[in-house]
Amino acid sequence: MPTSAARVAPAPSIDYRDVQSDDGTRLTAWTNDSEGRIDGPTVLLCNGLGTGPWWWPAFLRPDCGVRIVSWNHRGTGGSDRPADLTHCGIEAFVEDALSVMDHFGIDQAPVMGWSMGVNTMFELAFRYPERVTGLFAVAGVPGDTFATMLAPLRLPRLVARSLTVSMARALKVAGRVITPVSTRLPVGPRGIAVLSHSGLMFPVADPLGAANAVREFLVTPIEWYMNLAIATSEHGRVSLSKISVPAAFVAGRWDVLAGARDMASAAARIQGATYAELDGSHFIQMERPDAVNALLQEFLERLA
Numbered sequence: 001m002p003t004s005a006a007r008v009a010p011a012p013s014i015d016y017r018d019v020q021s022d023d024g025t026r027l028t029a030w031t032n033d034s035e036g037r038i039d040g041p042t043v044l045l046c047n048g049l050g051t052g053p054w055w056w057p058a059f060l061r062p063d064c065g066v067r068i069v070s071w072n073h074r075g076t077g078g079s080d081r082p083a084d085l086t087h088c089g090i091e092a093f094v095e096d097a098l099s100v101m102d103h104f105g106i107d108q109a110p111v112m113g114w115s116m117g118v119n120t121m122f123e124l125a126f127r128y129p130e131r132v133t134g135l136f137a138v139a140g141v142p143g144d145t146f147a148t149m150l151a152p153l154r155l156p157r158l159v160a161r162s163l164t165v166s167m168a169r170a171l172k173v174a175g176r177v178i179t180p181v182s183t184r185l186p187v188g189p190r191g192i193a194v195l196s197h198s199g200l201m202f203p204v205a206d207p208l209g210a211a212n213a214v215r216e217f218l219v220t221p222i223e224w225y226m227n228l229a230i231a232t233s234e235h236g237r238v239s240l241s242k243i244s245v246p247a248a249f250v251a252g253r254w255d256v257l258a259g260a261r262d263m264a265s266a267a268a269r270i271q272g273a274t275y276a277e278l279d280g281s282h283f284i285q286m287e288r289p290d291a292v293n294a295l296l297q298e299f300l301e302r303l304a
Contacts, residue, residue, distance in 0.1 A: 046117030054212045069104050149259070204287050
């Protein structure tokens with residue numbers, strides 16, 4: 001099966017594994033603790049679309065206090081595209097999450113998600129509640145994500161969804177022209193400095209790690225990434241009344257890709273859920289890694 005190029009710069013302390021999902025798609029899974037040296041609980045990470053471990057600088061440190069298990073999405077980061085190219089939405093990602101859990105021998109665990117991964121983790125908890133003990137959402141909402149984008153502009157949900165989905169469709173068509181350029185863009189500290197003052201991202205704690213993250217992200221062809229994005233845009237809201245496990249939400253106040261007010265609204269609809277809003281963007285875990293990890297540790301202590 002076609003796949004994006006393998007990891008550009010393998011993250012330190014990360015162990016990569018091949019895992020086969022239920023439909024036969026080979027996935028690149030990863031963990032920050034292959035030898036069981038981290039003294040802390042195991043958490044399944046449903047990552048942002050097309051991203052890998054470099055986007056989580058706190059988890060690359062041996063003293064992070066949590067064992068992370070995750071995977072790279074279909075057709076990204078070394079994972080194969082599925083034989084059925086339409087099988088790449090949130091429902092497929094839930095199947096992948098279960099396959100990764102089974103591979104690592106995890107019967108149930110707390111699950112955290114970032115960005116579109118929040119959709120995945122809530123769908124996982126809705127369909128397979130026996131596998132999930134808690135939900136930790138970072139810069140993401142439980143469904144209908146595209147309607148929450150461009151939140152700082154205060155657009156009506158239908159308008160925001162129409163604009164962002166149309167943009168994704170246009171980029172998918174233009175991808176064959178853009179990809180030869182995007183995959184060759186030089187990304188270093190200077191590029192990260194520009195990006196971190198663009199409004200999309202704020203200054204990050206580790207510019208070199210962020211450069212590795214962006215370089216790895218740009219390996220994925222634009223047309224395939226937009227195909228994934230369009231497929232995930234079809235995922236509607238998860239019924240939060242069916243969520244019975246503890247939940248916590250961490251939002252970036254100036255997030256243009258997952259509105260903070262929509263995250264606050266979701267938290268208010270789940271009994272006992274907590275909500276924290278930090279100064280930052282959609283990439284809050286790169287800008288405020290210690291603060292996000294501290295909130296995760298508090299949540300895990302509450303579960304314990």
